[in-house]
Amino acid sequence: MKKKWLSLLLVGAMTAGMLAGCGSSSSSDSADSTAADGAEAATPTPDSSTDYDFYIFNGKGEIADGMQAAVDAYSAEKGVKIKLFTLGSGADSAPVLRTELNSEHMPTIFTIQDSQYLQEYLEGGFSMDLAEATNEDFKALADAVPEANILTRDGSTNYGIPYTVEGYGYIVDTKMLASLFGEENVDAWIDAYKTASYEEFVAMVDACDDFIKNGSADPVVLSGKSFDFQAKDDLSGQLEGVFAVAGAEKWTYGDHLVNIAIDAVYPTSLDAANTTAEQLEAGHKLFERYAELADVLTAHGTTARGPELIESTTGSYDMQTQNFANHKAIFVKQGNWAYNGYVSANSEIGDTLTFLPIKLGATDDEILSGLTQEQINTSIPVFVPLYWAINAKCDEEEKEKAEAFLAWLYQTDEGIDFVKNQMSMIPWNADPNEVSAGYSLGDSILSYMAEGKTITNAYAGAPAGWAQYTLGQYLMENYVNKAEWPDDAYSDIADYLISSWEEAAGL
Incomplete structure (x- = not known):
């Protein structure tokens, strides 16, 4: 029922889109909002300014400051005025985005989570096939997205540029492993864990549970290698x-x-x-x-x-x-x-x-x-957590300017620096053998990517x-x-x- 309702809402917006433009050929300040604290606070909404060249609706709150810095730098360099709106981290941006797509001044660039959400925006007529792009640098960027990472419903047509790649697993502090099994054994423990069987994993969890509760436990065996627990110290004792x-x-x-x-x-x-x-x-x-x-x-x-x-x-x-x-x-x-x-x-x-x-x-x-x-x-x-999409309903000049910005963000040294160092994201088009994410968990992901x-x-x-x-x-x-x-x-x-x-x- 929810899916059908959303489809009707977005399809209904097509009529409004025929009567409204995305923005204005003149310019305005970037608008960046963060979610208010407290469950009862009203959800922030974009300002009503229309004096801008194009409008970005960013759905990833964690990168709000870095994205604003990138927009400001690009605007100063190119003489282009950009309206930017970002909700706070953890806020559900979908309702606000739907409102904006129904408004008189729709975003030129907006966020789509994955192929399931893409369907709704396709039915509403908002998602542009990136093969229709006119900016040559952007076309090259879109063509470079690996097939496994495109935003698609049919397996071939791409509607999005990845924000970044993210990864997950069990996170561990190597200082805790040193406390538990000895600093000299940390690298060997990690290597043995990576190739350990599921049965060895479960036995390891049980042994760690015994150690936490009782102060001692049988050795942990991973990939056939045995690791003894150390006596509790100030770290493992917590x-x-x-x-x-x-x-x-x-x-x-x-x-x-x-x-x-x-x-x-x-x-x-x-x-x-x-x-x-x-x-x-x-x-x-x-x-x-x-x-x-x-x-x-x-x-x-x-x-x-x-x-x-x-x-x-x-x-x-x-x-x-x-x-x-x-x-x-x-x-x-x-x-x-x-x-x-x-x-x-x-x-x-x-x-x-x-x-x-x-x-x-x-x-x-x-x-x-x-x-x-x-x-x-x-x-x-x-995986790719979010995609940048181009609004198919915007005029060609506005889309061209939006395409140029995304090409700058992911293809120039200056743009990639913002992505990596101010947004703390791993560029989806980075070579994992040649780059550093600049922080431990990002580099850990790159190491898995480099090893396949x-x-x-x-x-x-x-x-x-x-x-x-x-x-x-x-x-x-x-x-x-x-x-x-x-x-x-x-x-x-x-x-x-x-x-x-x-x-x-x-x-």
Whole structure:
């Protein structure tokens, strides 16, 4: 119902678009807003200025300051006036964007999350096929986007320029590993973990849990190599759980965690978007493996699984950040976008963070996507989180100026410097063997890219919002609020995952 409503809303905007332009050929100040604090605060909206050459609607709040700096530099260099609007980090920009696309002065550049959201903007007539671009530098930029990273519904037509690439996995502080297993063993431990089996991973989690609770435990065995625990010291003595878990956040159980299993079913997000009911049902065993992984994660957190874990005061994103940054947990399942939060909570942690792969207990016989067990368990997902799109309804002069800006941002040394150093993003077109992200988690992602140890983000092809608001909500309300899970929990979760996806997709 939500999807149909949004389609009607955007298609209805086509009529308004015929009567309205995107902006003005004259210029104005950039407009940059951040979300107000507090749940009751009104959502900021763009100002009504029309004195600009083109208008950018940026959907990634984390880069607001860096994007404003880039816009200001470009404007000074080219004599172009740009209106920029950005909501604060964590705010849902979609409702404001829909309003803007229905307004008299629509954005020229706007944000699209993935192929599922693209469909709505295609139906509304807003998304320009980048093959229709007129700026030669921009056309070269669009042509250089790898096929695996294009924003598409048919597998070939590209409608977006990637913002960046991001990655996620289990984040660990190497200083904590040194405290647990000895500084001289940290590199060997990490190497052994990367190639360890799922069974060794689970045994490692149990051993760490014993150590935290009892002060001693049997050695950890990874890839057949044994690692002894050291006596508790000032760092390891602060541990309260193996994982920092944001138990009150639905995305903890949906989104990136379920993606590991979805990657084992579908080669790409487009394949997931075009799934049949039969293909979904064939993945039942892999979805059971996902449920098992969710069980391991939530049963070994800094807060015991049960009602307290899903309370916002104890299981929020902020509490997860604080618990990990302040050495209450060994691992946290997160992405490089969370880096600034950890450094804000503990400035000493920034240089010693690295990613480890999320292990899935699937066998080669169970995996359907063409990946192998070894590929899944030694890799991290690296993906495009957002795309820049050009508004097809704007006039040619305005689109040309917008195209020139994006070409400058991603093809010139000055533009790329803003992307890397002021927005803290990894340019999607960077050579991982030649560049540094300038911070530990970004460089960790680049190292996996350089080694070819990456998997995709196939869950982006699931029905929009399903992973978080349907699956995540279901796990939170029926399982994570209970200390013990029944014997048939994994199978029941897999059943619900399949049936709810089928219902959301109309299969």
